[in-house]
Amino acid sequence: MSTDASNKCPSCWLQGLSLFSRLVLGGVFVSASVGKILDPFRFLSVVENYHLLPPPLVPFFTLALPWCEFLAGVLLLLGFAVPSAALLLAMLLAMFMVGIGFNLVRGVEMECGCFGWWEGGERLGWGTLLRDLGLLLLALQLTLAYAEWGSLEGWLARRKKALRHKL
Numbered sequence: 001m002s003t004d005a006s007n008k009c010p011s012c013w014l015q016g017l018s019l020f021s022r023l024v025l026g027g028v029f030v031s032a033s034v035g036k037i038l039d040p041f042r043f044l045s046v047v048e049n050y051h052l053l054p055p056p057l058v059p060f061f062t063l064a065l066p067w068c069e070f071l072a073g074v075l076l077l078l079g080f081a082v083p084s085a086a087l088l089l090a091m092l093l094a095m096f097m098v099g100i101g102f103n104l105v106r107g108v109e110m111e112c113g114c115f116g117w118w119e120g121g122e123r124l125g126w127g128t129l130l131r132d133l134g135l136l137l138l139a140l141q142l143t144l145a146y147a148e149w150g151s152l153e154g155w156l157a158r159r160k161k162a163l164r165h166k167l
Contacts, residue, residue, distance in 0.1 A: 015149035018082075021138040022151070026076030028135060029069045029089060032115045036066035046113030052099050068092065076142070079151020086142035093136040100129050 036043040044062040053061055075085035112122045148154035
């Protein structure tokens with residue numbers, strides 16, 4: 001009989017990775033949303049500078065995006081509806097990467113706007129694109145291979161099972 005740790009818990013690495021991905025991605029998006037929610041006019045200016053949306057959609061996007069980021073981030077931090085929240089963030093990250101890449105290729109020098117006023121005017125760059133790629137990989141992991149260990153959803157499922165067992 002082998003005493004190798006990987007044989008004792010073959011899914012432990014997935015549980016640890018899922019917990020890590022959930023906390024990092026959730027924390028990043030909650031913190032990214034707060035500055036945008038608290039200063040929507042500055043974020044409106046940043047969104048306009050990307051020149052990707054028709055002008056009538058910019059105000060709606062400016063108000064809706066930070067709340068989507070916030071709610072998805074909170075769901076990830078709590079560990080509830082994780083695959084759905086991660087899929088939403090994966091789609092947002094893909095959209096961000098297209099917008100950032102489009103402006104980088106055009107040679108536009110502008111503020112990223114990724115973290116609202118918290119970022120202190122971070123400029124768009126290839127590092128921004130790489131950071132989003134890393135976050136996209138975390139979101140895809142949670143979408144495609146999520147283990148609910150350490151999550152509210154997992155705890156609720158265990159409680160429900162225990163209550164059924166008592167009856």
